[in-house]
Amino acid sequence: MEKIQGLQVYKFGGASVKDAAAILNLCRIVRDFGPQGPLVIVVSAMGKTTNALEEIFQLAYAGKSCQSQLAALRKYHFDTIAGVIPISFGSEHVYDETEALFKELESRLKQVDLNGNFDEQYDQVVSFGELLASRVLALLLAWYGPVHYLDCRPLIRTDENWRDAGVKWPETERNIAETLPLLLAKGIVVTQGFLGGTADGRTTTLGREGSDYTAAILAYCLRAESVTIWKDVAGLLNADPKIFPDTVRYPEISYRETIEMAYYGASVIHPKTLKPLADRNIPLRVKSFLDPAAEGTLIHDCQHPALAPAFIRKTDQALLSFASKDFSFISEENMAVIFGALAQAKLKINVMQNSAISFSVCVDYSERRVHQLLDLLREQFTLHYNTGLTLFTIKNYDAASIARLTAGKRLLLEQRTRHTFQFVCQG
Ligand SMILES: Nc1ncnc2c1ncn2[C@@H]1O[C@H](COP(=O)(O)OP(=O)(O)O)[C@@H](O)[C@H]1O
Numbered sequence: 001m002e003k004i005q006g007l008q009v010y011k012f013g014g015a016s017v018k019d020a021a022a023i024l025n026l027c028r029i030v031r032d033f034g035p036q037g038p039l040v041i042v043v044s045a046m047g048k049t050t051n052a053l054e055e056i057f058q059l060a061y062a063g064k065s066c067q068s069q070l071a072a073l074r075k076y077h078f079d080t081i082a083g084v085i086p087i088s089f090g091s092e093h094v095y096d097e098t099e100a101l102f103k104e105l106e107s108r109l110k111q112v113d114l115n116g117n118f119d120e121q122y123d124q125v126v127s128f129g130e131l132l133a134s135r136v137l138a139l140l141l142a143w144y145g146p147v148h149y150l151d152c153r154p155l156i157r158t159d160e161n162w163r164d165a166g167v168k169w170p171e172t173e174r175n176i177a178e179t180l181p182l183l184l185a186k187g188i189v190v191t192q193g194f195l196g197g198t199a200d201g202r203t204t205t206l207g208r209e210g211s212d213y214t215a216a217i218l219a220y221c222l223r224a225e226s227v228t229i230w231k232d233v234a235g236l237l238n239a240d241p242k243i244f245p246d247t248v249r250y251p252e253i254s255y256r257e258t259i260e261m262a263y264y265g266a267s268v269i270h271p272k273t274l275k276p277l278a279d280r281n282i283p284l285r286v287k288s289f290l291d292p293a294a295e296g297t298l299i300h301d302c303q304h305p306a307l308a309p310a311f312i313r314k315t316d317q318a319l320l321s322f323a324s325k326d327f328s329f330i331s332e333e334n335m336a337v338i339f340g341a342l343a344q345a346k347l348k349i350n351v352m353q354n355s356a357i358s359f360s361v362c363v364d365y366s367e368r369r370v371h372q373l374l375d376l377l378r379e380q381f382t383l384h385y386n387t388g389l390t391l392f393t394i395k396n397y398d399a400a401s402i403a404r405l406t407a408g409k410r411l412l413l414e415q416r417t418r419h420t421f422q423f424v425c426q427g
């Protein structure tokens with residue numbers, strides 16, 4: 001498709017729409033700091049709505065009542081809207097459309113089939129967070145100028161890998177090229193992050209915190225000039241400031257460094273976000289919605305001097321150790337079986353290590369998935385596992401940073417490459 005001159009993509013996550021003040025601040029950013037030219041806005045669910053919807057869905061799937069949790073979520077949305085725009089002549093439609101979405105959500109929950117596919121039904125329910133936020137934001141932003149609400153699900157075509165859907169790029173690119181330029185010619189386009197759709201119209205989700213990825217998908221397909229993700233931090237820092245007290249901001253950083261940080265668990269950017277942008281050389285800005293005039297971080301194709309060591313923490317890890325039952329060595333054939341089972345149970349390896357007769361992997365813990373894995377491998381292997389662990393990664397480490405982070409911890413697994421030091425420990 002032909003490049004749309006000056007097109008920018010903004011992504012606002014849950015924190016930027018968590019309450020009325022945050023939404024008003026978002027509107028101010030778009031009005032006062034937004035581009036003069038075409039703009040696509042991708043928005044996530046409000047605050048912690050996705051967590052709330054996960055809980056609601058789990059209750060429904062267990063055949064339990066979720067009425068009180070649903071009522072709380074409904075109240076949270078209506079209270080937030082009322083904080084932005086009290087119900088009055090001219091604003092009823094915001095309330096009516098929110099009500100209609102909650103009715104739809106209720107009817108979805110009634111259809112939950114306890115014997116049906118958990119992951120597929122999860123997507124049909126949990127997606128309502130983004131549907132609600134995007135609808136509300138499009139209606140509120142329309143007070144400032146022309147806005148088009150876009151349901152991205154028919155455009156972002158995915159496979160049926162529920163909860164972690166894979167994008168079908170050629171179809172997606174074609175759909176977006178056919179639809180977006182016409183809408184953008186008329187005003188700002190507001191759409192949902194995190195969501196996609198199958199060829200037969202069922203909703204998929206792209207993986208938790210996947211709205212950043214949506215911004216990258218749209219930017220890639222539209223050959224956008226840049227993407228800005230608006231966060232509650234000053235930019236990409238060398239550690240999560242909620243965990244580490246003395247962080248530094250990277251003013252400029254390469255795609256390669258950032259993709260590695262995201263992969264190891266720096267949750268400020270979804271790991272899938274970087275590749276589409278790097279493929280088309282689209283710069284990514286991380287900016288603070290609390291200080292929109294500040295510089296933030298520019299992520300692009302660049303060379304830079306050595307960076308300050310980056311510290312990344314991933315909690316809720318499990319360390320699984322497999323040993324062959326007959327004391328035979330862990331061979332390539334054994335590993336193929338183990339990898340196959342891990343893939344089938346959808347357990348992603350964060351670190352692995354092998355010795356003569358055992359093989360260990362560190363994965364994000366999911367009780368359901370670990371039990372599925374045990375069932376698959378029980379006959380061939382003895383499997384031990386520890387849960388409640390933490391995986392720490394130091395990128396661009398030095399002796400001082402290792403000493404600082406490992407002090408007082410009992411390390412269960414440790415691994416070092418030229419630039420990266422990782423260890424798993426208790427707690
Ligand atoms: N290296 C890092 N730099 C900046 N923030 C980080 C980093 N690692 C983790 N974070 C966390 O990411 C948060 C912002 O991302 P996220 O919570 O996904 O925002 P949103 O949901 O609003 O998009 C920050 O509040 C911070 O706690």
Ligand SMILES: N[C@@H](CC(=O)OP(=O)(O)O)C(=O)O
Nearest residue numbers: 013014044050208209210211
């Ligand atoms: N709402 C989804 C998708 C997302 O990306 O959210 P956020 O941008 O707030 O991290 C989630 O919480 O997983």
